[in-house]
Amino acid sequence: MTVYGTPVPQRRSRLLTGVVVAVVGLLGLSGAGAAAQLTRDLPPPELTTAIGASVRIPGAAPELPWPAQGAAEVMIEGLGRLGGSGDGPAEPIGSVAKVMTAYVILQAHPLSGAQEGPSLTVTAEDVADYRSRIATNQSLVPVKEGTALTQRDALEALMLPSANNVARQLAIWDAGSESAFVTKMNAAAAELGMADTRYTDPSGFLPTTVSTAADQVVLGRAAVKMPVFAEIVALEEATIPVAGRITNYNDLLGVGGVFGIKTGSTDEAGGNLLFASRLTVGSRTLTLVGAVFNQPGADTPQQLAAVNRVVRRLLTAIRKVVKEYQLLAAAPAGKLSSAWGATTTVTPAQPLTVIGWPGLELPVKIKDTHSGTAVTAGEQVGTAEAAGVRVQLRAESALKSPSLWWRLTRSP
Structure with missing residues (x-):
């Protein structure tokens, strides 16, 4: 009677080899060293965005009725x-x-x-x-x-x-x-x-x-x-x-x-x-x-009447072009990245709408407001601000925690 052995699949063999290596590595660490690695503070995640230092309101600069002279x-x-x-x-x-x-x-x-x-x-x-x-x-x-x-x-x-x-x-x-x-x-x-x-x-x-x-x-x-x-x-x-x-x-x-x-x-x-x-x-x-x-004008009444006509036209035109414009959409604008490779997309909670006019370039200030390492879905992780208006930047998903292996083997 022929007896057949039970072969170990190659995948399982590789897994066992990895476990052995990991165990050997862990045994090589002193108890105090392992504890120190596991209790070290984790670095906070880094916020990066595709939003530039300034953003221009779309459209051509308005042509206002400036005076013909003066x-x-x-x-x-x-x-x-x-x-x-x-x-x-x-x-x-x-x-x-x-x-x-x-x-x-x-x-x-x-x-x-x-x-x-x-x-x-x-x-x-x-x-x-x-x-x-x-x-x-x-x-x-x-x-x-x-x-x-x-x-x-x-x-x-x-x-x-x-x-x-x-x-x-x-x-x-x-x-x-x-x-x-x-x-x-x-x-x-x-x-x-x-x-x-x-x-x-x-x-x-x-x-x-x-x-x-x-x-x-x-x-x-x-x-x-x-x-x-x-x-x-x-x-x-x-x-x-x-x-x-x-x-x-x-x-x-x-x-x-x-x-x-x-x-x-x-x-x-x-x-x-x-x-x-x-x-x-x-x-x-x-x-x-x-x-x-x-x-121009022959005397003070004519001169002041002329200047008043220009100012009236300017104010009327300005009121038509200075209004609210969307500077940033509520669409993915960046990411939050951890040192252990986990990432999550960052999106403004609502559109950033500012007052201005077409062609106006406004400085945008991005601030990272997240101080911890754990991030949940929908959590505020930063802000975007322009022209006195601020919106929250939120994480679209939770940030995965680091693995035990990463915590034990991270560099100093």
């Missing part, structure tokens, strides 16, 4: 420069210069809430200066010797009816002389980075006071962050001593969200407006600061 510039706080036109040399800006006068005064003599500030007493020299300016048809408010104007009164006279004589009075009150105050104006401009700006008087009446739309937008952005300044330039009217009721020359207040800032017009400067507007998109309200300068 210069213009528009910035939106938190988003950046929307665009501009007329990159020529610095030009006279007229009474827009008074924005810097008010800015320097409020830096040196801050006001808050309903504070009126210290008083400025009108002198005989102030009255003589007022009378000397009448013949040149300047913007003025009447003054009377011995009358006291509070700092707020003076700023209202400066910014609403654009009183050149009060600009001089404020300058002397603050710095002792117009020339000393002008030095302070130019120092403030340099500090703000207004490289193409040169002030030669506190009112802007002199054509040698020059700037650009881009520089003045820089100043406007800084000025409207001063609450009292923003409150004053938004006034349609006010009442001050001697002059009584004064009105704001800015006819665009309340139009398209405009809440300031300052008009300016001279024969050399043409029509100018530095403006600030509130732009509501969805649940957010943004601040837009823009400038339209050097618009």
